[in-house]
Amino acid sequence: QEVQAVGGNPAAARLAGINVDRIKILGFVLSGMCAALTGTLLAARLGSGTTNAADSYLLTAFAAVFLGSATLRDGEFHILGTFIGALIIVLGFNGLNIFGAPTFSQFVFQGAILIVAVGLASLGRSLAES
Incomplete structure (x- = not known):
């Protein structure tokens, strides 16, 4: 719910007491971790890593x-x-x-x-x- 609040209206989420910067950073970190895991699995499946795989x-x-x-x-x-x-x-x-x-x-x-x-x-x- 906090993620939706930050995505919908960061100013209102900040006024509601949500740490907007923390939620944004956690969202980017989680997204980056998912992308890294997916890239690793794809490289393992293909046997090599390329930028457009x-x-x-x-x-x-x-x-x-x-x-x-x-x-x-x-x-x-x-x-x-x-x-x-x-x-x-x-x-x-x-x-x-x-x-x-x-x-x-x-x-x-x-x-x-x-x-x-x-x-x-x-x-x-x-x-x-x-």
Whole structure:
């Protein structure tokens, strides 16, 4: 709750007695530790470390988070939604691999599913407004 308060309005969080600088530093430290662990695991998996080794994972991570926000609650990012979005993407990738589709079809699948999610989210928003 303190992290959300600092992210939403640091001045109000400071007035509420929250140590804003401490929360920000802890957030950056935790993020850096996660990035270091992920980089170490990726380098171990690939057998070497390069600066652009994880570039192909960026769209997949973004798509999982966006799909999660579009599937459960419109516009709200949360862990369960991200898990569901990641599950949808992984199931799609595995299905494409099982059917022997070329590798580039995974990017087409990601793009198509993002377009569908954006369309459904905007359709749901317009139906809710009317």
